[in-house]
Amino acid sequence: MAKIKHNNFLDTVNEVFTDAKQEGVLHLYAEGDTFSGRTIGVGNRQLYHFGTTGYLGLEQDPRLKAAAIDAITKYGTQFPLSKSYISNPLYKQLEEKVTDMYQNPIIITKNSTLGHLGVIPNAVNDRDAIILDHQVHWSVQSAAKVLKNRSVTIDMIRHNDMDMLEKKIKNHSNKHQRIWYMADGIYSMYGDYAPLSDLKTLALKYPQLHLYIDDVHGMSWTGKNGTGYALGELGSLSENVLLFGTLSKTFGASGAVLVCSNKKMYQEIKTFGGPLTFSAQLEPASVAAATASAEIHLTPEIHELQNDLRERIQYFNSLLENTELPLIDKNNSPVFFIGTGMPKTGYNFVNRLMKEGFYVNLGIFPAVPVKNTGVRITISRHNQKQEIKALVEAMVYHYPKALEDTHTNALRVNQAFKRDVKPNKIVASNHTVKVQLEDSITKIDKALWNTLQGNQGVFDWEGLEFLENTFSNNPLKEHNWKFWYLMIYDQNQHPILSTYFTLGLWKDDMLADVSASQLIEKTRKTDPYYLSSLVLSMGSLFTEGTHLYIDHEHPLKQEALNAMMQTMETLEKQCHAKMIVLRDFSENETLHPYFQGQGFVRVQMPDSCKIDLKARETIEDYGAKLSSRNRQHLRKEILAYEPLLKIDILKSCNADQLKQVEALYNNVHQNNLGLNTFPFPEKLFKNMSEHPNWEFITIGLLDSPDKMIGVMLCYNNGGHTYVPSFVGMDYSYLTEYYTYRQLLYQTIKRAIELKFKHIDLGMTASFEKRKLGAKITEKYAYIQTFDNYTLEFMSILELNGSTNTA
Known part of the structure; x- marks a missing residue:
């Protein structure tokens, strides 16, 4: 398989910092002709300074x-x-x-x-x-x-x-x-x-x-x-x-x-x-x-200075004890962190405090996880007690207003920091929209779902019913997924938003560099669940496409999005998920500012590959549209070998054929560490064989007609989209017969024969797919993690892998 592109960590940091800079809380310039340490000039105003790391004030001595x-x-x-x-x-x-x-x-x-x-x-x-x-x-x-x-x-x-x-x-x-x-x-x-x-x-x-x-x-x-x-x-x-x-x-x-x-x-x-x-x-x-x-x-004076600071720290702690401000770690250091959860709440709170006359720092990714954004306050000997008291009073007043302005509440903040919260302080959810959350697609109206989501991928109503049956009651935990279907309506029952989520066990290195996965897989030979986590994902690891339907013109769109966020956070807490993943989105996603403000970071996924077909188009017509170079590739490496191969379309398979299909799929799965996932359950292939929407494009040799050397597993999405979901190959024949390229060509040929409008060729191997006319689109996911450990540890493993050390 072609190497996939990986997210650049610095790009993610740059996006977060740029957002914070635009909100006026980072990369500021201090103003003024003098500086005392007690106040700091920002935006033509003198603010009381609660952001210094000169805790004893010696820089002004x-x-x-x-x-x-x-x-x-x-x-x-x-x-x-x-x-x-x-x-x-x-x-x-x-x-x-x-x-x-x-x-x-x-x-x-x-x-x-x-x-x-x-x-x-x-x-x-x-x-x-x-x-x-x-x-x-x-x-x-x-x-x-x-x-x-x-x-x-x-x-x-x-x-x-x-x-x-x-x-x-x-x-x-x-x-x-x-x-x-x-x-x-x-x-x-x-x-x-x-x-x-x-x-x-x-x-x-x-x-x-x-x-x-x-x-x-x-x-x-x-x-x-x-x-x-x-x-x-x-x-x-x-x-x-x-x-x-x-x-x-x-x-x-x-x-x-x-x-x-x-x-x-x-x-x-x-x-x-x-x-x-x-x-x-x-x-x-x-x-x-x-x-x-x-x-x-070296003199006793240092202890006098320490005691003076300690008195101020204790005073600040005593004032905070009488509030419900979420102090994340109570200690006797001069550093305090008030959690806001979402970045946009942090921006709002910092700006409110600056308008009130107090300068504080924003704690944001990568110093903390994005959803653990907060305000870092430092106490120094420059701070007088009346100013400390005034800061606490200002925070008590402005904190709930910052929550309200950014459509969040104390429950969500405390959940983000894994803290308990008093029930009587939880803000009630917005009731302007109606939320329907079901645990099976059978509880969702088939016609409505297919109208909103049914024209792409293996997540029309029939496809999701198939997935529910396949990923349940399996002996291995990675093969059992939970499904939820979210429908959000206005008061007139008009749908504003719909999507579905799965909870499953993911490998933490799914999108890491191949070198990191190679190291991790050595450990997984004896510890199969090493570095794996429960992930709550929009869509699933089986499907690709626009998993989120939203009516962007609806006046309650914002309320619907907020309801979706609160639903995800509730599911995350109930299921003890370590990560929430939203996928698949384009680079110019209009919801990008919203997702980022809600505590998600954007990471690049493998490219998406699609083909749009014209009505009454023949395979010859299609080939003629390719560039001269790609037509040459088609003739020499695909059409020249087609007569040497036995190509079949199987609507169902016998036991021997199913065994071969599974073996060929496992060959590709084990070879594709660039998108490292757990293999699918054995019954998947049997369920495909018995389902009317699935078929198998198989390639064999003329002199060994019963032996498969390649297979494409294809789903018929209601006559709209042909979905070659997964491929299987015998690598010993790959270069001799260009098996993969032949499978791609036969997939296009079959889709034209069945008069489909679109082919969803999925992710990875975009170089090969482009040569056969696929449109390549960059895709992104938004992730929200329990902490930054996994992201940072993957970078360490990539370093270790690059030097081949264990």
Whole structure:
């Protein structure tokens, strides 16, 4: 099969960020001639600043400012040399002060991102393995992925899942010298902590385990001498721990710091640490400001500053306790996250708070799953208690209004974050439309369904009845699907929207790169359900086409869409699905802004291939329309071989023929990891043989008339569309007789003979189908995931697969 195209993760991120930028909540510019830290200028207004990561306010400390100004006066704006040659005169004092803080050897880096790029490739050798917490900062993940060039194994666990981590450690312990677990000390979105006590226990149990902790958000505001949360929890720094802190953010200056008690590793990193060697060193002003800050950290004053901040944090927590605002993780860090669920609710809430006079951050994909969008609020010493109280009052007032404006409610938000919600606070659904939800197509009016949905694919009324019978009462769980049919009407019973959903077990790597699927399938030989999840999908894995009918001109279209969303979310919760998938949509889908605002990200699917036929057209007429190059292809590789083959149209098959059909289908399925799905149940082929709408186009050899070398399984959609749903082939004859191309040609020939208007050639192999006149259309799906783990883990596996490591 031809290689399919895969979604570009950066394209998805760009779409989400562009949407947020257009809503006026990202990529803003601060305004004003001065900056105090207490307020920030945005849109010609001064807003109270609740978005800083300078939690102690040291960036505005007059001692740091004076030191920076003096350094510029004495040494200039920069010291343009690599530190490998010579450091500027101020560096030595800074290194001494920071060493005193940590009581361990340290290395100053330009920033944490360059620091990780310098340290990780030096600390991790080719015999090691890396396990990433899936919420560890992007800069750590990016630096770790560089090691795929050296074939270092990289793995990933769900956020703070210590049971999963221990299983991964056991799995890697016999293959690798050291196992590095990389995590944040304090996570930047929810303000939650790494379970360092549990990690210490695991490190004692498994001596191979080494910890790499990025604690830049835990720095200064906590810990002895402001050395951060992680060191405070660990107590001391053992040789199996590398710790990153920051000289920016709360520290008030610029740069980052690596702390390493392993003398040998310390010397290796310091001697040659990639960007540490070749990047420019910190500017004199930054070094001087950092030294002034370090001096404060080494005095009791730092604990006074910490206590001052802690009092504000506790005050904010106490105020939130008396509200019903959905605080996602209650803790004592300066970072708070109020969940909004859908991005468009987040946009609305942030804009409302800015109009009220408060600047806050939007937490959005990929930092959090799209449907876990929310507002990140940070508390600093700049914030006065009256301003903190005013912010809470503003949030209490505006939060329900943001929900109402964006047609959502507290139930949906809490479901998105897997939180309980008080029943009396659930907002009632809109009753302007009538919702009919059935679990069988037999409960839906046949004529109405076929009018709305019946002219394409295998999901006319008869086709869906066939699918229900086929995907039920099977011995394997992946062969049993649940079906729901959604009809939404206005008060006059006029249909506004219709679609159907299936719940089934999907392979998480269905659209991943082939290299990732090859790795995963090795594990599935002993663990068949490894990396598989229950998915609630519009349509099904068996069907392709426009699964959503909507009357775009109806005045209640928006209400119908909202009702569909709430229906899906209810089904998702009831069935414990890990993902919702909406498919198949075009690139210029008019509902794109709506789906994105509801917490879905768009991913590219394999191309769709269709042929439209003219009335009274013959196969000769059809061939004559092809380009000269494609006509030549038709003559040489298809028509020349047609007389050598036995081609039959079977309306039903005997037992031997069914066995051959299944074997040929399995050959193709096993060879097509580009669209990796579970195989279909055995009874599918028997049901096809007994159903009047199915037929089999078979290819055999003249000298072996009973042996099939290829088969196309075709569905008759009420005389409207001919659907060659699946193909089967014996690959040993593929190049000799061009079997696949012959099957495509015979499908077109059969559809013309039966006087169909359309042929739905399905997905994949678009190059081959285009040569026979198919129209190729890019198709997209919209997905909403339980969390980002699967999406990120697939990218890790693709890296591993590209270097052929397990």
